[in-house]
Every structure is written in C-alpha cells, then in structure tokens.
Amino acid sequence: MKDYRPDDFDFNKTLGEISAEIKKPNILVCGATGAGKSSVVNYVFGAAVAQIGHGIPVTRGITKYQRADAGVVLYDTEGYEIGTEKISKYKANVEGWVNELSNAANNPSKKDETSHDLINQIHEVWYCISAGNKRVTDMDIDVIQMLKAKKLPVAVVLTQIDNLDAEELEAMEAAIRNDCQVEFFRTSVAADPAVTAALQDYLQWEDLIRWAIDHLDESLREGFISALKGNLGAKKRLINHKIIPLYTSGAAGVALTPIPFSDAALLVPIQIKMSLHIMKTYGLDQKLGNLSSLVGSVVVSESGRLLAQTLSANLFKLIPGVGTAIGTTVNTVVASSFTAAMGYAISEICFRCATAVFEEGKEIVWTDYFNGENIAGLMAEWFKVSRHG
Numbered sequence: 210m211k212d213y214r215p216d217d218f219d220f221n222k223t224l225g226e227i228s229a230e231i232k233k234p235n236i237l238v239c240g241a242t243g244a245g246k247s248s249v250v251n252y253v254f255g256a257a258v259a260q261i262g263h264g265i266p267v268t269r270g271i272t273k274y275q276r277a278d279a280g281v282v283l284y285d286t287e288g289y290e291i292g293t294e295k296i297s298k299y300k301a302n303v304e305g306w307v308n309e310l311s312n313a314a315n316n317p318s319k320k321d322e323t324s325h326d327l328i329n330q331i332h333e334v335w336y337c338i339s340a341g342n343k344r345v346t347d348m349d350i351d352v353i354q355m356l357k358a359k360k361l362p363v364a365v366v367l368t369q370i371d372n373l374d375a376e377e378l379e380a381m382e383a384a385i386r387n388d389c390q391v392e393f394f395r396t397s398v399a400a401d402p403a404v405t406a407a408l409q410d411y412l413q414w415e416d417l418i419r420w421a422i423d424h425l426d427e428s429l430r431e432g433f434i435s436a437l438k439g440n441l442g443a444k445k446r447l448i449n450h451k452i453i454p455l456y457t458s459g460a461a462g463v464a465l466t467p468i469p470f471s472d473a474a475l476l477v478p479i480q481i482k483m484s485l486h487i488m489k490t491y492g493l494d495q496k497l498g499n500l501s502s503l504v505g506s507v508v509v510s511e512s513g514r515l516l517a518q519t520l521s522a523n524l525f526k527l528i529p530g531v532g533t534a535i536g537t538t539v540n541t542v543v544a545s546s547f548t549a550a551m552g553y554a555i556s557e558i559c560f561r562c563a564t565a566v567f568e569e570g571k572e573i574v575w576t577d578y579f580n581g582e583n584i585a586g587l588m589a590e591w592f593k594v595s596r597h598g
C-alpha cells in the first residue's frame with residue numbers, strides 16, 4: 210500500500226466542503242413575545258445555533274440565525290406583546306417577509322450573489338403558543354391561517370405546559386384544535402428536572418421533530434437532522450441510509466478501473482471524508498478540535514491493514530459479486546463493501562462517543578474508542594450481518 214500521510218489531508222477544508230454541500234432548510238419561528246420561541250429553538254438545536262447577538266436583522270422584527278457550520282437557517286420573529294400596537298404590525302411583518310422570500314425565489318433577475326440566500330423559500334413554520342397564556346389569541350389564529358393559505362407547513366408548538374394543570378391543558382388543546390386546525394406538540398423547557406420528569410408523558414419533542422423532518426423536502430433533511438441537539442438515533446439512521454451510501458458509490462467509482470491492492474490508498478481520501486462527515490453529523494467536530502486528525506490518522510494508518518486483514522479473513526466471501534466475478538467487478542464490490550463496513554464502524558464508534566459525551570456528560574479518552582481494534586471488530590460485524598441479510 211502506498212504511503213498516505215494525514216498531513217496530506219486538509220481536514221478543515223474538507224469539513225468546510227461537507228458543510229457547503231448541505232442544503233439548509235429555512236424555518237420560520239413565530240409567536241407572541243415571551244411565548245418561548247427562543248427557549249424552543251435552544252432546546253432543539255442547542256444554544257449555539259440561535260445564540261443571542263449572532264442574529265442578523267433581515268427586516269423589522271425578524272432576525273435571521275445562520276451559521277456556516279449549522280444545517281438550518283432560523284428566522285425568529287420578534288413577536289408582539291398582547292395589547293400593544295405591535296400586534297397589528299406583526300402579521301404584516303411576517304407576511305411581508307414570507308412574500309419577499311418567495312418573490313425573490315421566483316424572480317430570476319434577483320438571483321445574484323447578494324440575494325443568494327433569498328432564493329430559498331420558508332420551508333416550514335413553528336408557531337409557538339404559550340400554555341401559560343391559557344388561550345389562543347385572534348392574532349395567533351389570523352397569522353396561522355395566513356401562513357396556511359400560502360401552503361406552508363405550520364405546526365403549533367404548545368410551549369410552557371408546566372404552567373398548566375391537566376384540565377387547563379385539555380381546554381387549551383381543544384382551542385388549538387378548533388381554532389388553528391394544525392398539528393400541535395406539547396413542550397416545556399422547565400429548568401427543574403423534577404418538573405420535566407413529571408411531564409414525561411405529556412412532552413412531545415420527538416413528535417415535533419418527526420413532524421419537522423417529515424414536512425421537509427428530502428434534500429433538506431440532512432441539514433435539519435445534523436443541526437439537532439442530541440437525537441442520536443435519527444442521526445445514526447441518516448448516516449446509515451444516506452451518508453455512507455454516498456461514499457460507497459464514490460469508492461466504487463474509483464475502482465471502476467481496477468486498482469491493484471497496492472493502490473488501495475486511493476480509497477483513503479474517500480474514507481477520511483466519510484469519517485469527517487459522520488463525525489460532523491453527530492456533532493463531534495464541535496467537541497474536540499483535533500478529533501479530525503485523530504480519526505484521520507486512525508483511518509490512514511489502519512486502512513491498508515484493515516483491507517488486507519479483511520481479505521485474508523475471507524470476509525468478502527459470499528458477498529454477491531466477489532466470489533465469482535473477476536476484474537473490474539471484484540474491485541468495485543470490494544471497494545464499496547470495504548467502505549460501507551468502515552462507515553458502519555466509524556458511525557458506531559462516533560455514536561458511542563456522542564452518547565458518552567453528550568448524553569452521559571462523560572470525559573472520554575478518544576483513543577479508547579477510535580482505534581484499529583475497534584474498527585476491525587465492527588467491520589467484521591458488518592460483513593457478518595450483510596452476509597446474512
């Protein structure tokens with residue numbers, strides 16, 4: 210195997226490329242001042258996405274939150290205080306902004322550099338109504354109907370349900386059902402863990418997120434899922450079904466012209482990029498600056514050995530196309546299954562790290578997870594499963 214050194218690879222540039230290729234959904238977050246919009250956004254995406262001070266006012270009362278390394282763009286409406294003159298301006302502001310975006314999207318003359326962001330539509334609306342208010346206002350109903358008339362997917366996020374008892378909650382839900390006629394999801398970000406535990410059966414964060422994913426175009430889902438805080442299961446599914454296959458076909462492409470095993474280093478850049486993409490999806494790239502080079506050097510140093518080991522252990526045997534075919538086919542299948550197995554291994558390892566770091570709050574020794582032995586074991590597991598499946 211030819212020499213391939215981690216220094217040959219620009220990890221930051223590659224992470225930048227991965228980010229740039231992800232299409233970002235635009236989510237409009239509406240609701241009265243104090244409804245809990247910022248709290249919902251912070252809970253779902255983590256405080257980093259919509260950090261105070263990072264927003265850019267795009268029009269009066271609407272602030273855009275966008276970060277190069279985050280897969281969503283949020284438009285946070287300032288809201289209105291009940292009983293102020295702002296109330297009449299709110300609907301006009303929101304409608305004006307939605308129209309401006311869709312006009313720009315439909316008007317090719319505006320598709321220049323500066324309006325590049327405008328060519329995107331609002332893709333869905335999260336309309337926050339605080340359960341604490343104990344009622345749905347006419348303004349809420351008006352704005353929701355206006356947005357629905359524009360064919361936008363709208364969900365009501367019923368926030369702060371810790372402020373209600375069961376009876377009040379039921380009345381509030383009936384009001385939303387009757388007056389808004391959109392799906393709604395109960396949430397709370399109460400700081401007290403005892404309150405959260407008591408609300409467990411009522412909280413619908415997962416349903417909200419499922420709704421949000423389902424109502425996005427397929428091409429926008431990766432950005433959304435990768436921007437989520439936690440949700441490691443959804444991230445793993447995305448990686449297994451969408452991200453790894455991108456790289457296995459890339460690897461197959463490299464091997465279309467049969468490559469001798471001594472040239473298997475040609476696959477290394479693909480596998481490093483895949484590994485970075487997986488890490489980024491789990492949010493691990495944020496956690497440890499040099500994790501990139503850790504993964505890179507493990508992949509680089511282990512790739513040749515793993516391929517040789519995989520071949521000598523006859524792990525490819527019984528995978529259709531390898532045993533009988535010769536020449537090009539063998540190399541294509543070997544390259545793509547080797548890459549798929551490596552993707553699976555890296556994804557599992559990242560999943561375990563992310564669980565330990567983000568969900569269990571542990572300090573971990575990264576090399577306990579990222580090492581050749583773990584990768585080899587998980588790859589063997591992948592071959593075993595794909596042989597039977």
Ligand SMILES: Nc1nc2c(ncn2[C@@H]2O[C@H](COP(=O)(O)OP(=O)(O)O)[C@@H](O)[C@H]2O)c(=O)[nH]1
Nearest residue numbers: 241242243244245246247248369371397398399
């Ligand atoms: N008890 C309780 N308070 C909340 C909850 N969500 C937000 N709050 C509080 O309500 C206030 C307004 O929340 P914020 O997210 O800033 O609302 P925004 O104006 O719509 O962005 C803040 O003081 C929050 O701490 C919740 O689920 N439960």
Ligand SMILES: [Mg+2]
Nearest residue numbers: 246247248285
């Ligand atoms: Mg706010």
